[in-house]
Amino acid sequence: MTATPAFNPPTRVLMGPGPSGANPRVLRAMTAPLLGHLDPEFLRIMDDCRDMLRQVLRTSNQVTLATPGTGTSGMEAAVMNLVAPGDRVVSGICGYFGERIAQMAERAGGVVTRVNAAWGSPVDPAAIEAAVKNAGGPVKLVSMVHAETSTGVQTPVEPISRIAHENGALLLVDCVTSLGGVPVEADAWGADAVYSGTQKCLSAPPGVAPITISPAGWDAVRAREVPSNTWYLDMQLLEAYWNDTRTYHHTAPISMVYALHEALALVLEEGLENRWARHERNGRALQVGLEAMGLVLHADAGYRLPVLTTVRIPEGVNDAEVRGALLKRHGIEVGGGLGDLRAKVWRIGLMGESSSPGNVLLCLSALGRILREQGFKADVRAAVSAAEGRLS
């Protein structure tokens, strides 16, 4: 008999790039008794999830399910199933995750043209168009990130969708950080593949990834001459498990599906439009507050996500010390910069359950005080006042 040390993770205020805080109902759902993955009751829960996913993704696509892994598994499923060896791919990249898609497309055997934008700006549709026209042949897939988690930038989907479809290409849209927080309209956009994660604006723990594929996208998946690189995330095998065929593929992550079910129910209870409005209000309040404090927002005005704000670290201020103090004194997690933005910005998330007026004010007060200790003259009073004005 070995003694086990106590397992008591501390409570945090999760205001980083994800995970966001989970609603207690979601955590409680995971304690429901396990069902077998082919139990009729569990299949009913999967069907319910499917219905709710369609509502939240705003799609009528048949192929709509949750891959058995984190958000990156959704990305891999979308890319590896749509890209076959030799396929031309044009990847819009304005941050870390756009580049990740391009790397996956290369592993899938795709011939990738990268269309880069500055980390802080959206992808330029004209540059996508030029790349598609000059790809040396028909382009199979255009990829883009709706909400770039590394920069806090939102790239409008419609212009790029139009270009893709006018040129006979499919459109893949990464919505990991947008789904449930800002409008995602899979069908209205004409997106052929959309995937997301659960630990951002859906506010469930990470572990499954919503994905939907349009009929045209599905035709392309089924027309492949060589099977997908991946067996685990082969969409044809996953769909045959999620649809009425119920062909065994993997043992569904039962408790994570419970969590997804409860999280989606919470989204629909709140109402998508209400939820978007809440994220918008809180996010803008934080942003005006940060500016009133004297800080500089990193993302281009007009393209700033309300759910994830990048703010520049003022000169002379120590990145690690500030984030360490936020965590140690207040239990607040904010994210550091990723890739090119390491030590240059903080990433402050207001996603799902974490998107609340209280968290806006808490973050401004705590951050402002710590910045003053670091010698930066943060105007905390102005920050709180500006935020309150935007919240009321």
Place this chain on the structure above:
Amino acid sequence: MTATPAFNPPTRVLMGPGPSGANPRVLRAMTAPLLGHLDPEFLRIMDDCRDMLRQVLRTSNQVTLATPGTGTSGMEAAVMNLVAPGDRVVSGICGYFGERIAQMAERAGGVVTRVNAAWGSPVDPAAIEAAVKNAGGPVKLVSMVHAETSTGVQTPVEPISRIAHENGALLLVDCVTSLGGVPVEADAWGADAVYSGTQKCLSAPPGVAPITISPAGWDAVRAREVPSNTWYLDMQLLEAYWNDTRTYHHTAPISMVYALHEALALVLEEGLENRWARHERNGRALQVGLEAMGLVLHADAGYRLPVLTTVRIPEGVNDAEVRGALLKRHGIEVGGGLGDLRAKVWRIGLMGESSSPGNVLLCLSALGRILREQGFKADVRAAVSAAEGRLS
């Protein structure tokens, strides 16, 4: 405001091929507050998991972690990272999962020789040896399934390990259904890759997959000239996240890692040897009971897993009706046959929390009574008496 139907999955007695019942402590661990995936406290939990995984897998391999997906993700990680295009692979197959490994190895570009055994018998080491010698060149990898979930057969590892290593090949062993229930000795076997799931004898919900790679296996992974087929399950990227480098790769499935942590602690509290003995005792009691009832066990004597028993469906008995009655009347889930054994056998699991004397007796009584209704003269009294004799 949409009303949400009540979410109350029924309680089951999980005696199928997995998931098994979870200990309440494991379910409760999942309700702990979420931590950020780079939070120092979460990194400590990952380190603890790593230490405990090494103890449970009986290995000192540095590369020991949990892939962010179900057991099949462990299989994909092992196969896709060890097999490069053109590599010769010899796959021992005596059931559904052995064949799945071969299919994955083919997707990875491997040239696979299948060594098939009857579904109910173990893989024959002599046949493996012949295949390795006649592969037309050096074999990179020999694959086998320690505990074949589709047939209830255990194939001894040592003879096949010896053959692999004498011929310069690496050895991959699927331990999805054995880990935590029957002895798994990664280092003593000389296995180069071992993976498992959490929802069998570890008794956690499905969602993460333990995996370990030997130093020789790791050298092979790092010596690849082309990257692994998969980005999501690229072991080099996963290891760089799990080791002190902490390079961001995916957002860890936080709550599932909590569950794994608690499940591993429970295994070590019980003690591996005690746990193996418990599974052995209960499994053999079920098996003598089934035989005393008048049923025929499917797997070859001497190679029967204690944790998963295949029993032949008697002639004239309706598979679906029996399993339906067990589920409806008693909440008992047993598994149907998979692949070639569909409608020919039932698969009765006694894994992890589900492996208890009470479940043995419950299953024999309930199954016996239902079989009698189906016209099969089950001797329930003899069954229970034989099982009790073995249990005491």
